[in-house]
Amino acid sequence: MEFFLQQCVNALQWGSFYALIALGYTLVYGVLRLINFAHGDVFMVGAYLAFFVSTGLLAPEGLFGFSRELTLALTIPLTMILTSLVGVTLERIAYRPLMRKGAHRLYVVITALMCGLILENGNLALLGASRRTLPVLLDKNVYHIGGIAVTNLKLMVILAAVLVFLALHFIVTRTRMGMAMRAVSWDRFALPLMGIPLDRVVVFTFVLGSAVAGLGGMLFAMSYPVLEPYMGAMTGWKAFIAAVVGGIGEIRGAFVGGFLLAFVEVMVAAFLPSTFRDLFAFSVLLFILWQRPTGIFGKPLTAKI
Amino acid sequence: MLKRVHASVLICAAALFVSGGALAAETIKIGFPIPLTGEIPKVGESTKYAAEIFRDEINAQGGLAVGGKKYPLEFIFEDNESKPETAVNVTLKLIDRDNVLAIIGPQSSRQAVPAGAVANDNETPMISPWSTNPETTKDRPWVFRAAFLDPFQAPVAANFATKQFSAKKTAVLFEISNDYSKGLADNFKEAWEKLQGKDSVVAFESHGPKDQDFSAQLTKIIAAKPDFIFLPENYSFVALIVPQARDLGYKGPFMGSDSWGSAELMKLCGDACKGQFFSTHYVAAGAQGATKEFIDKYNKKYGYVPDDLAALTWDAVGLITDAIQKAGKLDDNVRKMRKTIRDNLAAIKEFKGITGNMRFDEQGDPIKCAVIVAIDQKGDFTFKESVCP
Numbered sequence: 001m002e003f004f005l006q007q008c009v010n011a012l013q014w015g016s017f018y019a020l021i022a023l024g025y026t027l028v029y030g031v032l033r034l035i036n037f038a039h040g041d042v043f044m045v046g047a048y049l050a051f052f053v054s055t056g057l058l059a060p061e062g063l064f065g066f067s068r069e070l071t072l073a074l075t076i077p078l079t080m081i082l083t084s085l086v087g088v089t090l091e092r093i094a095y096r097p098l099m100r101k102g103a104h105r106l107y108v109v110i111t112a113l114m115c116g117l118i119l120e121n122g123n124l125a126l127l128g129a130s131r132r133t134l135p136v137l138l139d140k141n142v143y144h145i146g147g148i149a150v151t152n153l154k155l156m157v158i159l160a161a162v163l164v165f166l167a168l169h170f171i172v173t174r175t176r177m178g179m180a181m182r183a184v185s186w187d188r189f190a191l192p193l194m195g196i197p198l199d200r201v202v203v204f205t206f207v208l209g210s211a212v213a214g215l216g217g218m219l220f221a222m223s224y225p226v227l228e229p230y231m232g233a234m235t236g237w238k239a240f241i242a243a244v245v246g247g248i249g250e251i252r253g254a255f256v257g258g259f260l261l262a263f264v265e266v267m268v269a270a271f272l273p274s275t276f277r278d279l280f281a282f283s284v285l286l287f288i289l290w291q292r293p294t295g296i297f298g299k300p301l302t303a304k305i
Numbered sequence: 306m307l308k309r310v311h312a313s314v315l316i317c318a319a320a321l322f323v324s325g326g327a328l329a330a331e332t333i334k335i336g337f338p339i340p341l342t343g344e345i346p347k348v349g350e351s352t353k354y355a356a357e358i359f360r361d362e363i364n365a366q367g368g369l370a371v372g373g374k375k376y377p378l379e380f381i382f383e384d385n386e387s388k389p390e391t392a393v394n395v396t397l398k399l400i401d402r403d404n405v406l407a408i409i410g411p412q413s414s415r416q417a418v419p420a421g422a423v424a425n426d427n428e429t430p431m432i433s434p435w436s437t438n439p440e441t442t443k444d445r446p447w448v449f450r451a452a453f454l455d456p457f458q459a460p461v462a463a464n465f466a467t468k469q470f471s472a473k474k475t476a477v478l479f480e481i482s483n484d485y486s487k488g489l490a491d492n493f494k495e496a497w498e499k500l501q502g503k504d505s506v507v508a509f510e511s512h513g514p515k516d517q518d519f520s521a522q523l524t525k526i527i528a529a530k531p532d533f534i535f536l537p538e539n540y541s542f543v544a545l546i547v548p549q550a551r552d553l554g555y556k557g558p559f560m561g562s563d564s565w566g567s568a569e570l571m572k573l574c575g576d577a578c579k580g581q582f583f584s585t586h587y588v589a590a591g592a593q594g595a596t597k598e599f600i601d602k603y604n605k606k607y608g609y610v611p612d613d614l615a616a617l618t619w620d621a622v623g624l625i626t627d628a629i630q631k632a633g634k635l636d637d638n639v640r641k642m643r644k645t646i647r648d649n650l651a652a653i654k655e656f657k658g659i660t661g662n663m664r665f666d667e668q669g670d671p672i673k674c675a676v677i678v679a680i681d682q683k684g685d686f687t688f689k690e691s692v693c694p
Contacts, residue, residue: 010518131541149554266520267521
């Protein structure tokens, strides 16, 4: 039992990262019907930005010599802001011109894929292949609760994922901007006729998605402190699959899908030989999609297109 | 217009071909298919730096003396991206396009095993300085290595752990897609069971090449209550696995293999890796003679103490140049020259390297000693003991 509960905690932590990335995929898809394949790499950029911001601020090497607590408190918002700038830049220079020219959505998706590769290889060229590690910003405490070990960092990660989910859900369903986002998703061409600024809604979507990826990258770098240019690729792909299984375009779907994928992965490794982990995990997801092709929360789109 | 372009391209190609042919006799070309990017970039960097010191030193004297004439060394470094398929491609390129006399590298068994097949099929002598998996050289007369083998390293680690931790039960975590990690894990399991009897390996878990979270496997391992955990892993994984095991409440020791011995391990792993042990090829602390000279030269030029694969690369370059010098002259025919180098390598009785003296057996594997390294509280690699076959 203890063993099972410990594995549940492991899955909750790992699932938080999938959920944070999947939320970004789903936001952009929900609004623009665009699969932003560069999103996993935006997550990687977030982790690197957290590295640069925190080493820049922290004593004794940093420029400002702040204490660790202050550095942590400043790095989180700064990383989120800087990462959202990266996301908006991508939208501005890569996706928007293509969409304006009326390019088919397929070309925009391929462009996103290329943007991801540019981010990976640009990082490799600029910073070299040597791995980096985030300075320690938080003293890790291991708590033992009835034989289950958790650290304060793990609790922080899980809490962050839940809060981000609730905040995004609130924004999309309860605010005017959220209403505009849903409207863009419904009919992009009728929207300007209603006086809703399309571009502003799109930029807002990218800001939200990338800021969440930045937060995810920062927390990831704190939990798994070996940074490399390709770190976002595999995790990003898996998070995308999680978003699809949950029902892409649905905030709840991304959240549930992220945790579902992590649970399947962890439980397969826990109760079967770990060699079979990905094989079994993805077979289960394939089965879910086979039963529900639109994902757990997804609705069929045929009526609209 | 088109015709003119064609003609000029042809002329250029011909000029390149002629000059390439003419140059072949002027310099000694050696190819290095090494991981400059990818999972283990520090490995590629160390290899390149060690080789460059060797080359610059020889070339400063006018070149390598072969039969009374001096030829400058020309080293070609190609990036294998830490991937087996790229290693095969760049090795082929070095052999076919660059016409190198010999290949040094790749370093990790994951790339060296497939690249060794290419070198052997194309009858080009190859030395992998760092690969410890038996498959690299097995039944490949053209492939050699400068490191000891996993079937030797595994019992060394098992014996040491039994003595040091008074351990009865062990657990292993390894990378399933890596020939090195998988091979050493299997050898270690065999050695441990020979020592402590059946079922003394209480957990035998694996992970994939891009994994970052190991909590599921580690929870399983910790639940099985081993006396220590054996990690035949690349340093970048070690830096993730050791702290994660601590977070899950594991307090016991870890034992590692020679892939831990990178200069980057302590930078990434920090305090968590202090106090652990691993088996390796050489240790910089307390070195003497030629080994110390090499360490000082390297440290002076690049500002850090060279790791084991820098030292092994130095020895591999030494072995190749030795075999070339023994040929007595540089043959213009690349194929003939490659054959001579191979025969001379196979005939080496004893070579005094900076990682110890070595002889070669009939598979092209050296017989040499291993070292156990302790990571002290300052994070330095210190000598613990030496184990000879």
